[in-house]
Amino acid sequence: MRALLCTEFGGPDRLAVGDVPTPGAPGAGEVLIEVAAAGVNFADLLMIGGQYQEKPPLPFTPGLEIAGIVRGCGAGVTRVKPGDRVAAALDRGGFAEQVVVRDTDIFPIPADMDVATAAGFVIAYGTAHGALRWRADLKAGEVLLVHGAAGGVGLTAVEVGKALGATVIATAGERDKLAVAKAHGADHLIDYRSENIRDRVKEICNGGGADVVFDPVGGTAFEASLRCVNWGARLIVIGFAGGQVPQVPANILLVKNIAAIGFYWGSYRQRQPALVAAQFRELFDWWRDGRLKPLVSHRFDLAAAPAALALLRERKSTGKVVLTLRDET
Numbered sequence: 001m002r003a004l005l006c007t008e009f010g011g012p013d014r015l016a017v018g019d020v021p022t023p024g025a026p027g028a029g030e031v032l033i034e035v036a037a038a039g040v041n042f043a044d045l046l047m048i049g050g051q052y053q054e055k056p057p058l059p060f061t062p063g064l065e066i067a068g069i070v071r072g073c074g075a076g077v078t079r080v081k082p083g084d085r086v087a088a089a090l091d092r093g094g095f096a097e098q099v100v101v102r103d104t105d106i107f108p109i110p111a112d113m114d115v116a117t118a119a120g121f122v123i124a125y126g127t128a129h130g131a132l133r134w135r136a137d138l139k140a141g142e143v144l145l146v147h148g149a150a151g152g153v154g155l156t157a158v159e160v161g162k163a164l165g166a167t168v169i170a171t172a173g174e175r176d177k178l179a180v181a182k183a184h185g186a187d188h189l190i191d192y193r194s195e196n197i198r199d200r201v202k203e204i205c206n207g208g209g210a211d212v213v214f215d216p217v218g219g220t221a222f223e224a225s226l227r228c229v230n231w232g233a234r235l236i237v238i239g240f241a242g243g244q245v246p247q248v249p250a251n252i253l254l255v256k257n258i259a260a261i262g263f264y265w266g267s268y269r270q271r272q273p274a275l276v277a278a279q280f281r282e283l284f285d286w287w288r289d290g291r292l293k294p295l296v297s298h299r300f301d302l303a304a305a306p307a308a309l310a311l312l313r314e315r316k317s318t319g320k321v322v323l324t325l326r327d328e329t
Contacts, residue, residue: 002325003096004305007059009050012309017302020061023100025072030100031080031088032072037119038094039065040308040321041152042216042241047092048309056092063094063323066101067109067118077103085109087118089126089269095305097325104273107280110288117294120152120320125283125292126276127238127265128156128214132164134275135263136212136234140165145201145210145225147217148241149186150177150318155295157214158186163291166212169204171197171221173315180318184293192221201228212236219244226252235260241315295319 003020026032044062046052067087070080080086080103087109088101109118132138144161148154149170161168162185170186172178178189190200201209211233213225218240225235226249235258240246248260268276286292297319300308308321 001097002302003061003093004063004302005059006048006062009048009058011049012045012306012313015048015062015306015309017305020096023098026074026077026100028075029077029103030074031070031077031086031103031106032098032100033066033068033086033088033106034071034098035066035094035096035325036068036115036327037066037325038063038323039120039123039152040305040312040323041065041123042239042312043123045309045313054091061093061096063090063092063096063099065089065119065122066094066099067115067121070106071098074103079103080106080108085111085115085118087122089122089266095302095323104277105269107277107284110284113284113287116296116299116322116324120296120322121283121287121294122280123265124153124156124320125160125294126279127153127263128160129279129283130265130268131214131236131238131263132157132160132212135261136214136236138164138166138212141167142211143167143169143205143209143230145169145171145213145228146181146186147171147213147215147221147225149181151216151241151315152317152320153216153238154214155181155184155319156292158184159292161185161214163286169201169210177318180295184295197221197224198228209233214238216240217242218246222246222248226258229256229258232257233259237262296322298322299324301325 070084088106144166169188170181171190209229213235216238219242298321
């Protein structure tokens with residue numbers, strides 16, 4: 001079968017599609033999925049560059065989320081059956097025509113959700129929902145500041161924040177990207193290239209600040225956030241797409257009782273799978289109700305995966321970038 005192979009750590013240009021053995025029969029608690037589409041994530045770039053928290057042995061196939069059709073079930077699997085349409089998260093290996101996934105990492109998708117949407121749904125919405133509901137405990141009426149608000153996870157945070165009843169301030173580096181955030185529910189927009197984040201947030205909040213910050217960017221965006229939040233604010237650290245890991249001045253946390261909270265959604269798959277399953281039941285209900293409107297801005301064939309990853313690295317996409325491997329049949 002076809003699969004994208006990383007044979008040496010580096011950039012997307014080091015990747016190539018090759019032939020690899022098809023997976024064997026799924027074991028107990030496992031499911032074999034024929035992959036129709038796969039979501040592309042910033043973490044894939046870190047993994048192929050040897051910079052991810054888990055460094056896989058070479059060669060390996062990247063890919064952390066997929067959607068497709070169940071083709072086989074191992075012993076003890078009762079949640080899905082062959083022929084079911086599902087989305088799934090996995091540790092790696094998603095950029096391939098078939099993959100074996102743990103039963104607990106699989107989520108049946110709504111009948112009318114297309115596979116490209118489903119392939120880019122799991123990690124971004126799982127992260128935004130878990131960060132804002134579980135860790136930040138975002139309340140209706142609070143002010144949510146979202147950085148990187150047109151990117152894959154930032155745009156989902158805008159939508160989840162609105163679904164939870166927050167007033168959402170979105171930051172991005174281009175007017176076109178801010179227009180995307182506005183179309184998905186953002187109440188206020190800040191172009192960080194031409195506007196001062198701290199000053200604009202205080203202006204929007206009539207001298208006050210944000211109650212919760214959702215930050216997948218890091219760097220100067222995080223530093224500005226510390227200076228435009230209310231007493232008792234929660235800063236959720238999602239990642240460092242801006243390239244700089246910020247150093248938190250503890251004196252600012254102390255004076256304003258600010259909580260800086262790290263959030264890695266993938267760890268909940270291992271530690272609290274029942275909570276994650278319930279999470280996606282709620283998220284898919286929100287999608288059916290029209291409160292979530294996933295955006296897939298770019299679709300690439302598997303052979304063009306290096307270009308898809310390069311687009312993500314250069315931060316030229318909005319919403320999700322998805323690889324398509326086959327028709328949904």
